[in-house]
Amino acid sequence: MCRVLLAKRVACLLGLAAIAGSVLGGSQAAPAREAAELVFLTWPDYIHPELVADFEAQQGVDVRFSYFDSDDARDRVMAQSEGRGFDLLLVDNTAVDAYRRRGWIAPLDQRALPNLSHLDPSFSAAYPGTDGHGIPYFWGTVGIAYRADLVDRPIDTWMELYRPDDALVGRLMMLADSYDLIGMALKALGYSMNSTDPDQLDAAIALINQQKPAVASYGTLSLGDDSALLSGEVIAAMSYNGDAAMLMDQQPAIRYRVPEEGCAIWTDFLAVGASGNRALAFAFIDFLNQPEHAARNAQYLHYATPNRAAEASLPESFRQDPLVYPPPATLARCEHYRPLPADAVRRRSEAYAAIVYER
């Protein structure tokens, strides 16, 4: 129920963000307000609502959400607001370092975050740029969600999406994310998704342009009952594994596949806004990293948690779910996003803008 309501608010994400900025500015100037507010910039449907309610009750504060539906959209909001106006941010691993350099996020205060001890230290090792500024939230894969009841045969490769057959034309949805869109095209072509080779990039961009007419829209699947995948308007989509799992609960015919070419393993981090209410943000992070809270959250969202204590407390069925925890053979085909040279970023951004923003 609550998720549905939240999902509907996605549309006014940017507007809310702007309001949030102004309100937050006000709260800084007058901290002794009757109820403190925590502004959280994040994906929609990406936190257990009960946890939020518990935190609000416990701390006597309000948590207000601002949503984005792609990392690029978040970057744009941050660029426009110069990183101001948010107490808590959900950022992908590649963005943490950039935000830190811009000074948009604050360094972590370890003393205010005792529950960070439950986190798997390997994440800091895997993403060095995040150390001291980002707390891993969830990790997952990018794969293909499709309606098994509406396709002739299972979709097992990215190429089936990038060069769709007639049945899929006009009923495809692709993530509006420069990393995922271009990276998976590179994977479909058999290249590394972190490739900086101009020829490979050109080939990938060409593939995407070629595919574009068959794509119904670029964006993230809605998780509410208005979702295009549920209605059948879209029968195949590039999707995150957790989102697919949530939709499967509503439509059993939905399948999620990590394609044969492999996929991206992503990790989301929480970061504290440089200009926000850091104490409250740290409190909320710490609250979410209490093993019990982290476990409830993971179970609710069908995503793998980096909180080892929480993970240990999760039931066996969850921990064995390949959707949440891909088998090692699958993981072997996958890659992590790495920071790219500036020129590669420029090329990708340019191509991505041309594809997604072109009317």
Add this chain to the structure above:
Amino acid sequence: MQLQTRLALALVPLIAIPVLALGWLSWTYFGVDLERKSALSLDSSLHLVGQTLADLEQQARRDLELLTIAPETERYARAVDESDRYRLFQTPLLKLFQEYRNVHSEYLVIRFLLPNGKVDARSTAVGAQRVIADPAAEAGLFDGRPHPKHLLIDAAQNVLVLYRRVAVPLHYSESRPGSYRLGGYAALTVSLAGAYARISEVPISREGLILLLDGEGTVVYHHGGAGPDTSEPPGSFAARALALGLSEHDSESLHWGGRRWLVQTRPVAAGFQAVAALPASALTGPLSSLAMKVVALTLVSGLLLAAVLHLALRRLVLMPLARIGAAARAIGAGELNPELAVHSRDEIGHLAEDVREMGRRLDSYRGQIEDLAYNDQLTGLPNWHLARQLLAAQVSRCRESGERLAVLFLDVDRFKQINDNFGHDRGDRLLATFAARLRSELEAEVTSGRAAVARLGGDELLVIVGCLTDDDEAGLLAQRLLAAIAAPFDILSGHYIVTASIGVALFPYDADDAEGLIRCADLAMYRAKAVGRNTYCRFLPELQVNTSEQLMLERRLRRALAERQLRVNYQPIVRLDGLQLASFEALARWRDPELGAIPPDRFVRIAEQSGLIEDLGVWLLEEVCAQLARWKADGLEAVPVAINISPVQLLRASLHDLIDTCLQRFDLTPTLIQLEITESMMIDLSPGNRDRLNSLSRLGIGLHIDDFGTGYSSISYLRRFDIDTIKIDRSFVADVCTNHENRALVTAMIAMAKALGLTVVAEGIETRAQLAQLRAFGCDFGQGYLFARPGTAADAQRQLTDAQQEPGVARIGRPALDEVPGGGPSDVREGSRGGALSGSLAGAQPGRKR
């Protein structure tokens, strides 16, 4: 030329000239208007071109400015760290660029360039993936300090590239502009295709031409125009047009590709130069079309008019005229009542009716004319003309048949006296009865066609008798006729005994043609008269010799009087004391065209014998009066003119009336007329004659006795009548110096005249000796060759003029006359015309009563 043609020639120009004139005016005004409109069309076309490009450039510049100051751009430019820039700021920037491009489809590419000109971010339209701007040209822009508003035109790609600097503020201030750092450039590539499409729709005619040139003069756009049929490229033509240096709205003519073009040039937006041109043929086309229409209209209206005129004229005028013409010709040919089927109620109908009426009248006149021409109106007998024809016909018939023919010429004896005594009315009645009697006498012969009676004129009749059995038959016939005439004629309750003389001529003995026969009969008739009248004479050849000349002269004189062949000569009469002009004597002169001049005594005698003397007298009187009136009208003071009067004339009661009428008619003083009569006239002193003579005197005219001394000299009449002057006959004057007896007579005559108070004129003075002698005797006036011969009226007028111009000085004759009065006679020649006649009119005039 036919009426139809003439009317057409007159009317067709009447239609054609206004139409052509209107056409010419329209052509001229249309031409001027067309040229003006063409110039306006060029002007508005260039305006539209300029507006289109200006709109495009303005919009692009505005958008570019907004782009350069957009926060996305500023953040992007400010981001020093490349990773951050591309990772965080490029996507928002490109989204911004993309949104602009989504709104403006003509924005093909929006780029962010680094300060060194390198492309750093680019939003490119699908289908415009190629490098649009020339990289080399663009690189050239950033060699030195690039102008922030610089632009590039890429003719090959039909794009315009605008550049604008992106400034990154170093300080922020509300009140004053801070210093800036060059962050890079925004470059907007605008497609000109849309603008070109709009330019291609400018309202310039299909033949029109629009050229766009960039700053270097390269043709970047070319619409319409001559195309490939010219060797000169449009660029060169445009360069020539631009070289004219035309101001904004001016047009000029240029030749290109064998055609004349009207061109305008104008600098338009974005550094473009626009050239618009219209071929002159676009103007002349409609003009020629107009001219063709006018000519066609003229031709059509001319032809239509000609056709209508032809038909209308033919039906209304020409056909009826032709019919009337035919009728008139028929009338001319003698067909006096021709068929004329024209009955309209217009002028033509009236003309036709007039022609018909003319025919009818001619028809009736012809009868009358024929009657008049061939029949004598008084007697109803054939006239002279018909008689000759009849006779000629008879002669030719008899010549063939060998028959004999008699011609009898009848003349009533003393018919003139009958006329004079009893009046013309009775004379005519008598003549008619006389003719009727002859006709009835010969009724049988006339009816059988053997004889004919005709009236030749006057009292002369002709009888033609054919089929004579023997030569005596003619004589018998003449006797028969004389017997028939002998019976008295009862005319208006009076009995008249009339006789006639008959001359007889026979064919073929006397003459062999009609003319000859009539002449012979005529001569024979005169013989009959000569032998005592009331008889007949057969023609004898010797008659021809004696009388023919006199007859001929008489006829010629008659004709000369009728044809006014006679002239009046004037001989001056001068005062012997002073030799001034006193008066003239009028003398009739006759010069026959064939016989030459006939002496007056001769033709006067013939006139007297034939009775023509009366006519001669009347003519002379009228002629003199007319001349006096002319002199009077010319302002000359006339002198009296003396006229000779024959006894016959004098005895007529009508002379008084005649003179009176003449004087009144010409408004003359009676003293200007003097009558010269002979002594012989004084013999008959019957009371009637005396009254007539005195009545003439009472009129106030002068009476002169002519040839005094030669005739009956009962001097007593000089006292009984109002005689003014005596004229001593030339025979006395001729030898007045030599013949003693004559000298005595002259002296006596002058003395007697002086005693009776008469004036004396000496006639025929030819020598100065005679003059001197006569002067010595006291003679008043003189006349003769010594002074002047008779001259024409013009001569007389000259003499009259001279006399009046030098009063008291000039003299008649040579001045020497006065100085040597006793000189010899030999120096005056007969042929001398005399000197100028002049003299004072103050002197006495002959016959002037005191």
